[in-house]
Amino acid sequence: MSNEQDYHGHPNYDVIGLILVVLMALSVVVDFVVTGNKLLSVSLIFGFSIIKAYLVIANFMHLKYEPKLVDLFPYLSIACMIIFFAGVYPDSASIDQKMAQDFMNLEVTPDMITESIRLLEHGVVK
């Protein structure tokens, strides 16, 4: 491999690998120990995941040694996911509430009962 291509540094991969395994073990410990506060345990577990992801991207994938423009590749992709989630969640939640309300107000008609019996007789539902 030419030096032209290997302009980035090489951190101590053994230490990084060890930190990653320790963080994974901490995630499991948190899941078992912090049982009283769900928000805290979920935040810690996913916080560890974000740190692990950063360590892999920055050190193993050498992103921290690349020009800043290359950062756009992974970080814009992650931003796309966040934008999609943030854009869809409010609509998704309100539609779900409407469906739940409709379900609560549902009046069973004789036709529905007849159809249900027919489906039961034909083994479509159990």
Next chain:
Amino acid sequence: MSAENVTIEQVPKGRLAIWLLIAGELIIFGGFIACYLLARFEYGGAFPAAMVDSTGGDIILWYWGAINTTILLASSWSIVKAHEAAINNELGKIKTYSLITIGLAAVFMIIKLGIEWPHDFHLGASLRSFDWLPTEYGAIAADGGFESVKTLFWSYYFIMTGFHGLHVVIGALAIFIVMLGASKGKNLHRVELAGMYWHMVDLIWIFLFPMFYLAQ
């Protein structure tokens, strides 16, 4: 040439291409994860209920996930050591570390397909669609929707872990093909490119593990 002085034009094209591929993969898996989280927030109670069998025991066992996470982290370490060996022209070490990575990938898949998935199906994981009754609004699930939502969880689980498993297989094949040339001193720069793809596979699992095995 030091890293501080490098401009985007000087980044090798192969590396940029792999970053572009990784960006596409992250968007695909990011979409999966976003959809899963939407469903998880919508149907809060049914998803954890899907993960226990009729006796209340866990169907998805955290320790298999933890073992597989450790395996992937170890494989990320071994492939980056192969890259280091490629820089130092240590051809024997390239082969050794690449074979370690491929071996770890094989163990990962054996655990996933040979142990975990059969165990999940045996204890009640289901992909069957449930029955629907016609109503004036369209249709309602025959059971009020609870079982259908449980099936939805398993659909997410098998599609996301299955698609990830497919990437493990593709990554291991890529590493094997690159290793054949690199161990003879050919195209050593490809060791890094295959390694970057492999780290992306590891990166995705870093988030799938807590989503499906912890934090319920």
